[in-house]
Amino acid sequence: MLLRTIHHKEGGQMKAQLAGMMVLAAVCAAPAYAADAKADMAGIKALDQHWLKAFTAADGDAIARLYDENAVLMPPGAPAVKGRAAIRDFLVKEAQGAGKAGMVFTFGDVSDGGANGNLGWSSGSYIVKDKDGKVVETGKYLSVNKKVNGKWMYWRDTWNADNPPPK
Secondary structure: HHHHHHHHHEEEEEHHHHHHHHHHHHHHHHHHHHHHHHHHHHHHHHHHHHHHHHHHOOOOOHHHHHHHEEEEEOOOOOOOOOOOOHHHHHHHHHHHHHHHHHOOEEEEEEEEEEEEEEEEEEEEEEEOOOOOEEEEEEEEEEEEEEEEEEEEEEEEEEEEEOOOOOO
C-alpha cells in the first residue's frame, strides 16, 4: 500500500523502488545492530570483571590497562584523578589498603549498561565486607566506557557509598 501510494502520487517507479529498498535495509540492519549491542554489552561487563580481579589483586599494571590514557577517575571525597598513570597509582594504593585491612570488594547482583558506537556505560552496586564477612559498606558505581581499537576501556569512572558521610 505504501509503495503503491508513493508510486501513484509521485508518478515515478524509481521513488517507489527507493522507498522499498530503504525499508528492506532498515529491516536487515536490525539484527546486525542487535548482535553488535550484545557483543558490546558483553565487552563492557567483561571490563568490569577484569577491574574487580585486578583491584582485588592490587595489580597496578592490569588496572592501568583498563583505563584510557585520558581517563578521569572521580572518587568520593577526593579530587578527580586524571590520566592512566595517576589512576593506576591511586587505585593500587586503595587496593593495597583494602587488602591489608582484610576488606573484600564484590559487585552486587544488579548491574546495567549500554553502548552506542564507541561509547558505552555500566552501572551497578558494590559491597565491601571485612575479614569476618560483615558488610561494612554498600554503594553504587557508574562508568563511561570508550572503545579504542575494538577494546572497551574506562574513560570516566566514579562511585559512592550508600551510607551518609561521617560527621
